[in-house]
Amino acid sequence: MTSTLCWSLLLYSLLISRIFCHDDDYLTFPEGFRIGAAGASYQIEGGWNASDKGDSVWDNFTHREPWRIVDNSNGDIACDSYHKYKEDVKWLKEIGLDHYRFSLSWSRILPTGYADKVSENGIRYYKNLIDELLRNNIEPLVTLYHWDHPQVIEEQGGWMNDMIVKWFGDYARVVFRELGPKVKIFATINEPNSFCTEGYEDGCKAPGKQLAPTGGYMCGHNVLKAHARAYHIYDREFRKSQNGKIGIVIPCGGQIAKNPGDNASVETSFQFGCGWMAHPIFSKTGDYPEVMKRNIDRNSKNEGYPRSRLPKFSPNWIKYIRGTSDYFGLNHYTTFEVSRRTKKPDDVWGLDSGLEKSVDPSWPRTASAWLRVTPFGFGDILRQIKDEYQNPPVYILENGVSDSGTLNDHQRIGYFYSYLKELITAVKRDGCNVPLYTMWSLLDNFEWNRGYTERFGILHVDFNSSNRTRTPKLSVDWWKNVLRTRKLQPVTEYW
Ligand SMILES: *[C@@H]1O[C@H](CO)[C@@H](O)[C@H](O)[C@H]1NC(C)=O
Ligand SMILES: *[C@@H]1O[C@H](CO)[C@@H](O)[C@H](O)[C@H]1NC(C)=O
Numbered sequence: 001m002t003s004t005l006c007w008s009l010l011l012y013s014l015l016i017s018r019i020f021c022h023d024d025d026y027l028t029f030p031e032g033f034r035i036g037a038a039g040a041s042y043q044i045e046g047g048w049n050a051s052d053k054g055d056s057v058w059d060n061f062t063h064r065e066p067w068r069i070v071d072n073s074n075g076d077i078a079c080d081s082y083h084k085y086k087e088d089v090k091w092l093k094e095i096g097l098d099h100y101r102f103s104l105s106w107s108r109i110l111p112t113g114y115a116d117k118v119s120e121n122g123i124r125y126y127k128n129l130i131d132e133l134l135r136n137n138i139e140p141l142v143t144l145y146h147w148d149h150p151q152v153i154e155e156q157g158g159w160m161n162d163m164i165v166k167w168f169g170d171y172a173r174v175v176f177r178e179l180g181p182k183v184k185i186f187a188t189i190n191e192p193n194s195f196c197t198e199g200y201e202d203g204c205k206a207p208g209k210q211l212a213p214t215g216g217y218m219c220g221h222n223v224l225k226a227h228a229r230a231y232h233i234y235d236r237e238f239r240k241s242q243n244g245k246i247g248i249v250i251p252c253g254g255q256i257a258k259n260p261g262d263n264a265s266v267e268t269s270f271q272f273g274c275g276w277m278a279h280p281i282f283s284k285t286g287d288y289p290e291v292m293k294r295n296i297d298r299n300s301k302n303e304g305y306p307r308s309r310l311p312k313f314s315p316n317w318i319k320y321i322r323g324t325s326d327y328f329g330l331n332h333y334t335t336f337e338v339s340r341r342t343k344k345p346d347d348v349w350g351l352d353s354g355l356e357k358s359v360d361p362s363w364p365r366t367a368s369a370w371l372r373v374t375p376f377g378f379g380d381i382l383r384q385i386k387d388e389y390q391n392p393p394v395y396i397l398e399n400g401v402s403d404s405g406t407l408n409d410h411q412r413i414g415y416f417y418s419y420l421k422e423l424i425t426a427v428k429r430d431g432c433n434v435p436l437y438t439m440w441s442l443l444d445n446f447e448w449n450r451g452y453t454e455r456f457g458i459l460h461v462d463f464n465s466s467n468r469t470r471t472p473k474l475s476v477d478w479w480k481n482v483l484r485t486r487k488l489q490p491v492t493e494y495w
């Protein structure tokens, strides 16, 4: 009896330790893994008219049509990081983060929009921020463009005018020359898929142009060229002396089949989302995904257009764009179900992909209507990117969840825990090449059309106080422990 009990106990503890050890592997970050936080110029800086800064499309859009923003707010002051950047760096240091991803305001650096005049004060602001980060041993990750191009460029058509390929290149050259000596990771353009469809297709975001069903594709076309031009400028003129890395940032949502076995819909959805921007750069053949070309060419013909609504790249452009990224910059938040379309679509994505999106009502909601907590989709997308593009180094440049203004952000802690466990599993078990993770975001900030009503920060910001007081949410405490131990900490004690 005693010995049976002994044996069972021994077996039991072996089992527990096996499960525990096994599980433990997927809680500890790989050696050398880097963790940081992100923000973006228009969402945090304020100082919209400081010094000689020009207006950006977001300045113009929020001032011209304030009703487009749910709380009628704008980014005139936002988190006031233009003045409070030292405090932001203090927080990054205190939390224990390895890097800080921020973006540059094009119109702060080039007030006329063009490279005829570089703003001394604009450059000084970013140099000060970079120096402050380096002094504190925090690596700067610099995004050149996070949606706020100069309004004067928009007057010339913005992303609809292919001259922007050259103008963006001119701007990039100024940035590399001025800031490149101290920056080792650059990102060119953030989430083209998002601003091209929302800014030039349905028009809900700046510059507010409703140009469906052609504008989004035209924007994406010029983005790919502009990105590639900036990459080649870095490659030819700066890489040798600066020795950094440069890439693009693509939003890839997860997708699962609504009807089990409908893998074709999952594949098409991946190509119409992630693949639109990724295939031309990361695939072996370059150019847009076959399924996009096939569907859009066919639809355009049936609709009576003399040529496809999806612009064509010449063989030279295909070659020029392919391979122009030292890493795959990935933004990922959530997952949706896909199935073959049954009703008439009201968007270009639905029209051309032939699919519709839905969510499983059991997936937990967040403060953002579009964002459900779906960690399984994160692992899936990492494996898809690995399989589709020969396992490139993937830098996670955004991942996070919103609240409505609480300091007790239990849901955020659970979100990070479950998503990061998926990430670690994808790396350790499945061999995905992910050396770096960046949470969105350090601060509550101007969440575009949702104003200050949806908050992604691990630091709460009081937008009613002229001080824009930063207060740590509960998740800051969790993150400090994670960063100290380099291991996901149990979430139950934060419940
Ligand atoms: C900047 O804009 C604010 C309003 O946001 C205004 O009060 C201030 O006078 C402007 N400053 C300059 C230098 O134009
Ligand atoms: C927006 O830009 C247009 C064109 O430059 C200008 O005429 C208009 O005054 C701007 N509106 C605001 C509110 O800044």
Ligand SMILES: *[C@@H]1O[C@H](CO)[C@@H](O)[C@H](O)[C@H]1NC(C)=O
Residues within 6 Å of the ligand: 261, 263
């Ligand atoms: C379909 O997708 C599922 C889930 O990813 C996978 O397990 C299965 O092997 C796929 N089937 C085919 C025929 O590719």
Ligand SMILES: *[C@@H]1O[C@H](CO)[C@@H](O)[C@H](O)[C@H]1NC(C)=O
Residues within 6 Å of the ligand: 452, 462, 463, 464
């Ligand atoms: C400012 O304070 C009011 C009243 O307490 C509150 O309703 C509102 O949400 C606050 N606004 C922001 C942006 O924090």
Ligand SMILES: *[C@@H]1O[C@H](CO)[C@@H](O)[C@H](O)[C@H]1NC(C)=O
Residues within 6 Å of the ligand: 465, 467, 469, 470
């Ligand atoms: C202003 O911010 C600082 C730093 O966060 C804080 O110490 C101070 O208490 C704040 N003052 C007010 C009046 O909110």
